[in-house]
Amino acid sequence: MVSFRLTVRIRYSSSSDDQMQMANIFNKACILILGEFMREDLLLMIPGPTIVPARINRAMSAPIIPHRGKEFSEMFLEQMNRLKGVFRTKNDVYVLCGSGTAAMEAALSNTISPDDKVLCLVNGKFSERFAEIASSFGADVLVLESEWGHPVDVESVADVLSEHPDIKVVTMVFNETSTGVRNPVEDVGELVRHTNAILVVDTISALAGDVFETDLWNVDICVSGSQKCFALPPGLAFISLSDKAWEVIDSNDSYAYYLDLKRYRKDKAHAPYTPPVSLVYGLKESLDIIDEEGLENRWERHKNLANIAREGLKDMGFELFPIGEEWCSNTVTAARVPEDFDVSAFKKILSSRFGIEIAGGQADLKGKIFRVGHMGVATEREVYTTLVCIELALEEL
Numbered sequence: 001m002v003s004f005r006l007t008v009r010i011r012y013s014s015s016s017d018d019q020m021q022m023a024n025i026f027n028k029a030c031i032l033i034l035g036e037f038m039r040e041d042l043l044l045m046i047p048g049p050t051i052v053p054a055r056i057n058r059a060m061s062a063p064i065i066p067h068r069g070k071e072f073s074e075m076f077l078e079q080m081n082r083l084k085g086v087f088r089t090k091n092d093v094y095v096l097c098g099s100g101t102a103a104m105e106a107a108l109s110n111t112i113s114p115d116d117k118v119l120c121l122v123n124g125k126f127s128e129r130f131a132e133i134a135s136s137f138g139a140d141v142l143v144l145e146s147e148w149g150h151p152v153d154v155e156s157v158a159d160v161l162s163e164h165p166d167i168k169v170v171t172m173v174f175n176e177t178s179t180g181v182r183n184p185v186e187d188v189g190e191l192v193r194h195t196n197a198i199l200v201v202d203t204i205s206a207l208a209g210d211v212f213e214t215d216l217w218n219v220d221i222c223v224s225g226s227q228k229c230f231a232l233p234p235g236l237a238f239i240s241l242s243d244k245a246w247e248v249i250d251s252n253d254s255y256a257y258y259l260d261l262k263r264y265r266k267d268k269a270h271a272p273y274t275p276p277v278s279l280v281y282g283l284k285e286s287l288d289i290i291d292e293e294g295l296e297n298r299w300e301r302h303k304n305l306a307n308i309a310r311e312g313l314k315d316m317g318f319e320l321f322p323i324g325e326e327w328c329s330n331t332v333t334a335a336r337v338p339e340d341f342d343v344s345a346f347k348k349i350l351s352s353r354f355g356i357e358i359a360g361g362q363a364d365l366k367g368k369i370f371r372v373g374h375m376g377v378a379t380e381r382e383v384y385t386t387l388v389c390i391e392l393a394l395e396e397l
């Protein structure tokens with residue numbers, strides 16, 4: 001096996017000239033191969049948007065058909081039904097036009113009224129976004145914050161829920177893309193199901209890539225988006241709703257208009273406003289690809305890629321950002337950098353020399369971590385290539 005680990009071992013553990021020469025040849029071959037990528041495509045190893053396969057691009061170039069016609073509405077409805085399999089839910093899943101945040105906003109604007117109590121479990125940028133959205137709708141927001149890099153603390157959630165039996169909505173992010181942490185949704189779901197509150201979970205950067213069980217884990221509203229593990233372009237948001245969630249929505253004075261979910265429920269096959277027809281063609285192709293691979297095999301592939309990324313980065317001397325490997329995401333790996341490390345120069349080398357895009361840290365983590373996405377249709381080829389190029393970029397820094 002010609003692997004990154006082999007290169008690393010040769011490069012760092014061996015003093016033999018022959019082996020050093022082999023490593024150099026291998027590195028040069030990678031640069032040549034990547035020259036092609038640079039001309040044709042960027043190698044997107046950011047945590048979304050991800051590489052869109054040619055199959056999906058081709059499917060999206062089909063001619064537009066009338067969005068109110070039978071052919072489109074049957075196809076649209078069929079994709080929403082197929083999404084239930086990916087969400088692992090018996091409940092309806094709706095496709096909204098907008099990025100993932102549109103579904104986050106729909107989840108809250110439809111369920112909360114001013115002064116309603118909302119508990120936001122925050123341990124990163126995206127879980128913080130839920131708190132911002134809830135505040136913008138006038139909710140009484142309780143923020144239970146864990147240090148970034150740490151998972152949501154389930155015991156504290158239990159305490160807050162018993163202290164505040166009037167909490168109406170609990171929000172959390174399954175895969176906190178900003179920190180590379182995978183949160184214990186199942187444990188929180190087990191707590192929330194015994195209360196009157198509903199649990200809203202953002203799976204935007206993990207659904208269709210990592211194990212997620214909407215119904216088994218008692219998730220009332222699950223939101224996701226197209227441009228991550230579905231390997232679609234940005235522009236579609238997905239949302240599933242349990243009966244408990246609909247009860248809350250039906251008794252809530254909704255502030256929403258474009259994202260008023262009751263309008264979408266009225267006639268599922270016909271979205272209230274013009275749906276993005278081309279993206280729906282793409283969604284059909286993405287779901288075909290998922291079916292061909294098998295959802296569980298897809299979970300396994302992502303897990304394997306995450307292991308390769310973690311081991312590769314650790315071999316290079318980086319420390320993973322999450323506090324323990326059991327909390328590490330299977331779709332994005334976040335690594336801490338030393339104090340004098342210039343993340344933007346490092347990213348620039350990867351981008352300009354190799355055509356590889358990775359992400360830096362967000363908010364307070366800017367300059368302190370970098371993140372490598374390995375989701376969607378990424379394979380070992382892309383992850384090993386990225387690791388080898390990271391190693392080369394480090395030499396240039």
Ligand code: PLP
Nearest residue numbers: 099100101126175177204205225
């Ligand atoms: N939530 C998570 C976990 C994300 O990773 C992202 C995007 O990176 C979002 C929410 C926001 O999604 P969008 O940019 O599609 O609105």
